[in-house]
Amino acid sequence: MPTGVHLRDVRTQLFDAAERVLLRGGPSALTSRAVTDEAGCAKGVLHKHFTDFDGFLTELVLDRITAVESRSDALASAAGTGSVVDNVCSALHDVFTSVAVSIVALITFRDELRTRLRTARPGIGVPLASDASRMLARYLTAERTLGRLTPDADVDTLAPTLVGAGHLHFADRSADASSLRPMVAAVLSGVLA
Structure with missing residues (x-):
């Protein structure tokens, strides 16, 4: 069963998701899980495109x-x-x-x-x-x-x-x-x- 959605521009979608999390919950709410959940993708997607x-x-x-x-x-x-x-x-x-x-x-x-x-x-x-x-x-x-x-x-x-x-x-x-x-x-x- 597929998880998440297809990401066309991964960086932009993850950055935009991070902004939404940051604006909504502040720096303490910004985690890799929160970003990938907001972007609707698996956590591994973030780590595939960024070192950490x-x-x-x-x-x-x-x-x-x-x-x-x-x-x-x-x-x-x-x-x-x-x-x-x-x-x-x-x-x-x-x-x-x-x-x-x-x-x-x-x-x-x-x-x-x-x-x-x-x-x-x-x-x-x-x-x-x-x-x-x-x-x-x-x-x-x-x-x-x-x-x-x-x-x-x-x-x-x-x-x-x-x-x-x-x-x-x-x-x-x-x-x-x-x-x-x-x-x-x-x-x-x-x-x-």
Whole structure:
């Protein structure tokens, strides 16, 4: 008797299942059995495609970092259009209403995952949070170059400040985009041209 369902794109289906488990139950609920049950496949499927569960989690985080990097290109190309505050709000909303808040908690929760991520991407700080900070710094630098931020705007301080405040804002998963705007406006108030 067959178990589970046929998986066409195993990595994507397992990653999506892991996200659902993580969002629903937090880092302590994320086990290989929970992921494969959520994906509707046998536990061996995960271990066939990944060295072990921490290897799977490492690949999941790296995959989600790629999504932030893609968002970075789109945000940088938006420089000079719309409102700086609205563009930053949109970027923070995209990052933190995804699984990013839960993944940061997962990284904190699992020592082996942190170790593997440091090996895979040395010197990056907290994955996803650091990537989001670089994304915002790139965008704010472009806006400063265009004259929409003051010439002395310290984007290397503003970006992590916005990411940290955004992370705290969305940490309980009940915040919405409209409540984010006053925080972003306050952080950027002294540097908007």
